[in-house]
């Protein structure tokens with residue numbers, strides 16, 4: 001049962017009652033420290049130090065400071081599981097603080113599915129080092145040999161039994177003062193009592209009772225409400241503002257800094273009405289490319305620079321080789337977060353506090369300090385959960401805008417985006433054009449070449465400009481990269497020659513962002529669709545063809561277990577009844593994420609309705625090997641989410657734009673999956689508790705597009721190579737084939 | 740400012756609004772009932788769903804003036820973390836929410852369904868919830884939780 005705990009000091013209390021770890025909140029649902037002004041600056045924040053991660057409190061609890069944040073993916077339970085396990089303490093005794101630049105170490109952005117894989121492993125090592133230190137301290141106290149002692153239940157005691165010494169009395173009042181020891185011995189996974197258990201997430205009861213405080217619900221005393229006015233065209237300049245148009249709205253003020261325009265007011269509803277009423281004149285702008293020919297113009301872009309990413313082997317000469325070429329296109333997509341972005345900022349003369357749902361509080365400290373013209377250590381960003389984000393939606397823009405406005409008006413300011421702003425202005429998953437050519441002979445791949453056309457702004461650490469500072473003409477430094485979107489462009493199968501070439505485009509049509517599983521859903525869509533095309537050319541069953549080219553036993557197992565889940569019947573695609581009014585089929589895809597992380601097998605069963613072009617996904621089967629699972633139910637939830645979100649992207653999503661602006665500004669023009677579209681999902685979690693954890697947040701996304709395209713081909717004999725697979729597109733393809 | 744009398748979660752409240760068209764969603768949120776969420780303000784997502792005289796309605800689409808004289812129930816009126824309503828308990832048991840931004844609306848739509856149809860089929864559940872969007876992909880668990888709340892294993 002959840003319980004409200006009044007916290008003293010900064011800690012967010014976690015406590016266990018009736019088997020469930022629960023998080024208690026102070027004041028309006030947030031840790032009291034969240035209200036402290038400015039940077040605290042007293043805590044050790046160097047991630048090389050144990051004290052940055054762990055503090056033993058006088059009451060026998062331990063506070064865990066985590067630089068990674070929970071966006072609904074379950075780190076709030078998984079991280080305490082790891083720490084409590086390794087320390088030897090009841091998980092109920094772990095307090096948890098996340099994503100606060102003044103309190104938690106910088107563990108990097110929460111992205112790339114690396115929360116557990118990197119962040120959790122770091123915390124495990126910190127806890128192991130702490131345990132070693134505690135045992136050594138106790139050994140001195142007890143005049144015993146450290147090897148004869150064990151840490152358990154928050155005490156160090158002799159393995160032979162007898163009374164122990166509490167952690168608190170060993171270190172309280174002082175710090176560990178030890179560096180993370182990469183050699184500190186880790187607990188044997190066979191002895192785990194917490195890691196590997198599906199413990200319930202502490203944030204769930206509040207989320208089910210309307211008592212969780214999201215950033216959209218967060219407020220501070222004296223706060224004003226703001227709405228930013230977006231230009232009618234992306235690159236338009238503000239020519240004039242008629243402030244008298246809002247003079248009748250009480251308590252409302254217009255803020256203009258160059259092209260940055262906003263209204264700020266005491267009452268939210270009044271401010272919203274004023275934002276609608278405000279009259280402003282903007283210049284014309286029409287710098288976007290033609291949407292209908294986007295793929296062609298990417299292909300022919302004069303700014304292209306080619307880079308060979310992979311080149312290995314030589315193509316074997318073969319008399320009977322069958323060669324193919326195919327071109328695939330993945331359009332721009334929105335995060336389409338369910339709640340529009342929001343943030344609160346309180347900027348004073350010498351310091352700033354920003355409450356934000358950003359996945360990168362630490363990374364943004366420098367960025368925000370620069371445009372606010374404050375020293376970095378005087379800018380504090382505090383994570384407050386928002387509506388789900390899958391990379392970088394508008395949260396970071398909203399926070400920058402709140403900060404600019406708070407600095408301008410001298411009061412705390414809350415910026416809330418509208419639905420149209422979120423759909424129109426969130427940074428977008430970039431468009432990806434991928435061409436594959438290859439050849440198959442004697443049942444194996446003898447040649448493979450992938451060419452990809454992708455925006456250069458997705459490569460390395462280049463600037464994703466934040467909207468507010470950009471419009472206001474303020475310093476707008478390096479944002480973040482959009483993830484390595486060129487990964488997994490090569491097949492995971494044996495081939496005589498493999499070459500991958502990236503053709504970098506100087507610009508992206510819209511601001512690109514790292515949208516969940518950056519780039520990999522498109523690359524795997526191309527690679528795994530083409531693999532099926534080769535299998536068909538070779539007259540082979542898609543599973544058998546893949547197994548032929550795989551050696552890694554974990555790859556083989558994941559593929560076989562996917563096939564088993566599907567009761568796969570070996571035969572080449574397409575099936576024999578592609579002309580049926582409702583054609584049924586099955587498809588499979590496989591990925592070894594980034595060639596070094598999670599293994600995923602994805603199977604789909606579909607029905608394609610010839611008359612309408614409608615694809616009904618009837619069943620999805622997924623075998624998943626992410627190494628050690630901290631919380632298997634959490635892994636399962638991530639896989640379910642990955643599958644459904646990506647199915648939505650594949651079946652229905654494409655950002656629409658004209659030459660001036662995004663035009664798909666609501667859920668009608670940019671629809672996402674509904675309950676009636678949801679298939680049955682079967683998941684097989686492969687247990688490898690003695691292996692390192694590899695991440696579960698996004699790998700499954702990558703295999704969805706190809707599995708679906710392969711199933712549609714198997715069912716109806718048409719090969720879909722362009723997203724989204726709308727009924728209109730499918731019908732047109734079927735028409736071409738069926739006539 | 741004109742004031743309006745509303746019956747929210749069983750008690751009468753007087754709220755102020757500069758105009759009669761202020762959506763109920765903002766009235767509720769301004770009154771500290773932030774369980775109903777702003778998702779679109781367009782009647783397209785269901786994040787703001789509440790019960791109006793027992794029927795699931797999008798509170799962003801109802802004006803404060805029209806909400807007078809009706810029984811309004813928000814997620815806060817169903818149950819608390821300590822004493823959750825059976826649907827809330829089922830959602831907690833099934834660990835439904837990811838980000839959870841859609842969850843209040845889902846629970847309110849489910850509550851309306853179960854009050855009219857105590858033993859819905861899975862298809863009934865999907866139909867009743869089809870106007871509620873979820874971006875994180877919690878759908879499978881939502882259906883399972885509603886079936887469990889109605890005493891059926893989904």
Ligand code: FES
Nearest residue numbers: 778779780785799
């Ligand atoms: S906020 Fe009311 S339906 Fe979306």
Ligand code: FES
Nearest residue numbers: 839841873874875
């Ligand atoms: S759980 Fe995030 S939108 Fe539904």
